[in-house]
Amino acid sequence: MELRAIIVDDEELARKNLMIMLENYCPEIDVIGEASDIDEAESLIKSEKPDVVFLDIRMPSGSEGFDLLERLEDRNFLVVFVTAFKDYAIRAFQTNAVHYILKPIDDEDLRTAVDKLIATKETFTKHPENYDNYFNALQNLADRLVHNKTNNRIAISHTKGVKIVEDDDISHLEASGNCSMIYFKDGSRYLDTRTLKIYEEILNSAKFYRIHKSYIINLDMIKEYVSEDGYTVILKNGIQLPVARNRVSAFLKTIKGKA
Numbered sequence: 001m002e003l004r005a006i007i008v009d010d011e012e013l014a015r016k017n018l019m020i021m022l023e024n025y026c027p028e029i030d031v032i033g034e035a036s037d038i039d040e041a042e043s044l045i046k047s048e049k050p051d052v053v054f055l056d057i058r059m060p061s062g063s064e065g066f067d068l069l070e071r072l073e074d075r076n077f078l079v080v081f082v083t084a085f086k087d088y089a090i091r092a093f094q095t096n097a098v099h100y101i102l103k104p105i106d107d108e109d110l111r112t113a114v115d116k117l118i119a120t121k122e123t124f125t126k127h128p129e130n131y132d133n134y135f136n137a138l139q140n141l142a143d144r145l146v147h148n149k150t151n152n153r154i155a156i157s158h159t160k161g162v163k164i165v166e167d168d169d170i171s172h173l174e175a176s177g178n179c180s181m182i183y184f185k186d187g188s189r190y191l192d193t194r195t196l197k198i199y200e201e202i203l204n205s206a207k208f209y210r211i212h213k214s215y216i217i218n219l220d221m222i223k224e225y226v227s228e229d230g231y232t233v234i235l236k237n238g239i240q241l242p243v244a245r246n247r248v249s250a251f252l253k254t255i256k257g258k259a
């Protein structure tokens with residue numbers, strides 16, 4: 001699948017560098033234009049209707065890239081954030097299931113991002129209604145990074161697209177290979193393409209606890225802890241999950257602290 005792309009960055013050298021890397025490592029990407037500011041980018045996106053926009057979010061204050069997305073009405077493209085942000089920002093990117101590349105750009109990271117883009121584009125082509133949830137996730141990201149707002153919403157990437165959920169609605173999570181099965185209080189579940197380790201990093205540690213290499217639980221869902229025949233936590237929905245022996249002591253301190 002070929003994707004038509006626009007690069008938005010206020011630094012010409014950065015734009016040219018990314019363009020060369022895409023030509024060398026990602027032949028599926030056809031760069032059809034570049035922009036140095038959001039006015040130019042807005043005009044280009046409206047006229048060329050790209051499949052993807054590689055968007056710098058330090059141009060120069062950090063908010064301009066998100067301002068661009070808010071100004072556009074036809075939101076039927078994907079975004080790859082190109083950024084020097086680290087640490088907290090990475091958690092925000094992961095929480096909202098958006099694509100990103102860290103500067104300085106690594107060719108393997110770029111290739112991985114493009115592979116994910118192609119998979120997402122194929123899904124969204126079949127289910128275009130996902131663009132609404134996708135841009136809601138981008139708004140969540142803007143709220144967190146630019147407006148310093150906190151929220152309990154996370155974006156789940158599943159086989160049919162993106163679902164925005166409140167973390168309070170989650171009962172527990174289970175490792176499923178390199179993916180995570182997310183179970184909700186209403187009995188529904190979704191398979192997310194991110195690992196349990198990533199979820200351990202992005203979920204609120206005051207609400208969620210990793211009791212086992214295969215399980216993370218919502219602490220508010222705990223009904224009972226039993227230490228007979230092993231170590232087991234019983235959730236309010238009746239589900240019983242094992243607690244790893246090496247996690248028991250810290251887990252008990254955590255739940256006693258919430259009592």
